[in-house]
Amino acid sequence: MDREELVTYPLEAFQSRDYLDDEKRLLWPKIWQMVEREEDLPNPGDWLTYNVADESVIVLRKDDGSLKAFHNVCPHRGRQLVSVPDMLPGQVHDVRGNNRKSFICGFHGWTFDTDGNNTFILDPQDWDNKLTAEMTCLSEVQVDTWGGFIYINMDPDAVPLAEWMGFAGEVLEAHEMSKMRYKWRQWAIYECNWKVAIEAFLEPYHVAGTHTQLLAYGDYYAYSKQFGLHSVSGYDVREEDFATETSGGTTRSGKAGLDPRVSTYQLIKENYETVNYAASTETLVNAASRLVDELPEGTPPGDVVAHWIASAKKDDAKRGVVWPEIPADIQKESGLAWGLFPNQNILHGATYALCYRVRPYGDDPDKCIFESYALERFPDGEEPETEWVYAEPNAENWGTVLQQDFDNMEFVHKGMKSSGFRGPLPNPHQEQKVINLHRNLANFMGRGGVRKIEQ
């Protein structure tokens, strides 16, 4: 729930090695976390690895179409079953393959079927035949799917994934994310703690200060709200008189005071092109470009947006992309972007999503693995082939807007180490998502958290 209070939170979550060690014990093995999109494992025998902190997990598609997940470790003497190299810049993102019928450990040859049962041990009589099936099978990991994503949880006692997702899951599911496919996906190693990186995308309060060029066509006041583990932000108005929008997402009208037929187009075009062709679609940009021809001068902003959305929907239907019918009560709370605890952010629309995921990097609290990917609805058979691409963090690879965000991250991380920094003063109206991250982290970590500033 919204608690617009003056609060702060301690910095150890960003800086302390000891805190990072505790995350390995108390956070990562206890949470539902996104591994990959389902379409990456289309056929029986398809498999891939997912690493987070010191953990490595294998996820596999079985013959009956279900998914199975195991800790990537041989129960004999602990070799990784599949060798997964560290994510060094420019090298492998993960290890994956097809047609897998069994896993054979490269050390002493113990073998496992796709259910994780041990099917071969060399010289079992040497153990006096005392090894049981339970002692020699792979350790299972919970796996489930939601919105076209594969999620795992290493905690056998974890709440079901649907319960974990809660209202955030309902809202995003209404956008039929399971029918979207990757448009692009990129990753890099950044010089900041993973929380600094995700926080850079949790709040639109920074738009005016960081992405100054965007102010030419749009107004960027934001609200933010907590819903349990997760939280949402959306566009807001400072004063009711200036309400110009019909949606909390990117499909809204341009800056108040300008001709909305023109500024709506300029706003969406600029958003799309400078956020690496994400957070909108070609269809929406093209439909917006026709507003000035299709509508009379003086059309009110709300009508401009309604016409724009209706014509984009029609254009998409013609090419076989049918928009989801989003119930009004869901649309109302839908917002611009959801922060999914702890390390994911999803900026969603009817036919697209721009998503971020961050993970810690080795034992270094000053570094993280940063990933971003765009999803979109495509006509059947026109989905592009994509894979994870290592991309140095610059405007050429990521677009101007994302590069501006990256430019903050390293220096936020550095700045917070200053002995002159008295602690964060998050905006109670616009930065609830950041506050919620720290509040929920404390529940897992048993330390840190959010403290009310007494006055």
Ligand code: FES
């Ligand atoms: S560690 Fe795997 S067979 Fe020995």
Ligand SMILES: [Fe+2]
């Ligand atoms: Fe930004």
